[in-house]
Amino acid sequence: MKTIVQKYGGSSLAEDSQLCAVAERVARTRRQGHRVVVVVSARGDTTSKLLASAGRFNTQPDHRELDMLLAAGEQTSASLLSLALQDLDIPACSMTGPQAGVRTCSAHLNARIKAVEPGRILKALDEGKVVVVAGFQGASPGGDITTLGRGGSDTTAVAIAAAVQAARCEIYSDVDGVYTADPRVVPDAIRLRTLSLAEMKTLAHHGAGVLNERAIDYALEHGVTIHASKSHGEGGQTIVRKGSGAGQSRIIGIAAHKNLVSVQFDEGADRKRLADILDDYDGFAPELADGASGCYLLPIDQLADVEGLADSLQSEFGAAVEVRYPLASVSAVGFRAGQDADILSLAAENLTDAGIKVRQSFTFPHAVTCLVAADKVKQAAQAFHAGFGITESEVADVA
Structure with missing residues (x-):
């Protein structure tokens, strides 16, 4: 059985109907005979609202306390999706980042993943469960909750894919792959069918929002292939993998x-x-x-x-x-x-x-x-x- 890691962004889970549609997609993948780990972001604009709430109580909030607050968004998504899967008769369990074995440095708000200890994930997969992991978070050496910065759930997904030796890491968002520009802004943008990880890293560094730069760094280091696809409806995909890239000035x-x-x-x-x-x-x-x-x-x-x-x-x-x-x-x-x-x-x-x-x-x-x-x-x-x-x-x- 192949292990597949799927990641769903916050806009893919914002409405209850969208979250249920994601559960149906995950269930189909599991029924096809795959072992599935799902990584989720906070729903909709939850993270922005939590940040704004902190700012109302403290103009310069302590970063450790912010991490405690912000981690709640992803944990909510993980629990709700697990419940939705169970309602579809798919055995599932949710885990926080620390429970899933995500170990980070001590920095708050912008921590880096140092290792993933996948024992608990692998045990649940062996029991036939879909594992739903709260992205964007991990545990510091001292046991504090840390968060991974903007787009951190992508990094969680790639790191877990490497740790469980997944066949691929599927990143789902509201666009069907990586385009030559944001298609919501540039209507004639063109979807790239394939892209090298090195080129994707440069695009991400300069603001292309489909994939996170740190996730690409991790994929480069560990040889993870990424499939970027659309969460809802029909569409194509972009396969991002190791390669030589364009190789010319254009x-x-x-x-x-x-x-x-x-x-x-x-x-x-x-x-x-x-x-x-x-x-x-x-x-x-x-x-x-x-x-x-x-x-x-x-x-x-x-x-x-x-x-x-x-x-x-x-x-x-x-x-x-x-x-x-x-x-x-x-x-x-x-x-x-x-x-x-x-x-x-x-x-x-x-x-x-x-x-x-x-x-x-x-x-x-x-x-x-x-x-x-x-x-x-x-x-x-x-x-x-x-x-x-x-x-x-x-x-x-x-x-």
Whole structure:
């Protein structure tokens, strides 16, 4: 019997009817003779609501307490799905991340998985049960609940797939695979049939929301093949696996971060102190061209109190740090894209022609990124996709 790991995102479980439909899908997989582990996220916008609740009681909430609070969302999903499966006469049991053997470092809000001890999962599978695991969470060496940062349930699923030697890891969301851009934003975006893990890592780093970057890192390290599919209704899929990638300088996709805080600092800032404050957040830090300054870009949805953080940074660092929000980033991703001056020039030209002001530009080895106003991100993604001329023939055989 093959073991299959399936992961369902929060939007796939938001309504009761959707959760029941997921239970039916899992039941079909089990009845086909497979051993099934399911990893679930918190339903709908539960995590955002819990973060907002914490902010109402404490403007700078303790990270350990936030982890205790946020972990409840995924645990609720796991229990409800297990109950729905039992109602379909499918033996099932739910587990928290710690019960499933997910062991992490000691960091709160942004912990990394160090190991998965799958003994309890394997025992339940041997008993014929479907195991439903609360994603996004694990246990620190001291036994505290930790959470894994944005998209952490993807990482949970891939890590468990590696630990139980699953045939594949199926990641279900509200789109049927990985596209050249978010199809909800760019209607003519093209689904990629196959994609290398390395290319997916770059897309995820720059905001493609289908798969989490840390999950891709784990898949690269452990050789896990990922099938990205749609939770509900008909659709195709994208298979993400080890491979050589595109192997040429061209743009294969557009990615965007929709709501960011930019923390820019100059030579007057204590970089170590700033890093100690900001490294707990799941952001990214491109270097600016002059080398004397730098920038952290942090997702707003990971911050319990944006204004409180901004005020705290300005109070401690003064003029050496500038905090701006809300901003968004749009990136053109392709092999060695950031090393091609023509791509950087075309990126700025695409946005200028669309009447969008470029706040700042960055280059990475395989991407070019521009910061824009948050309310312009949809228009910017559309301008990039059209301006770089991504067509079906160019991406038909990406991996």
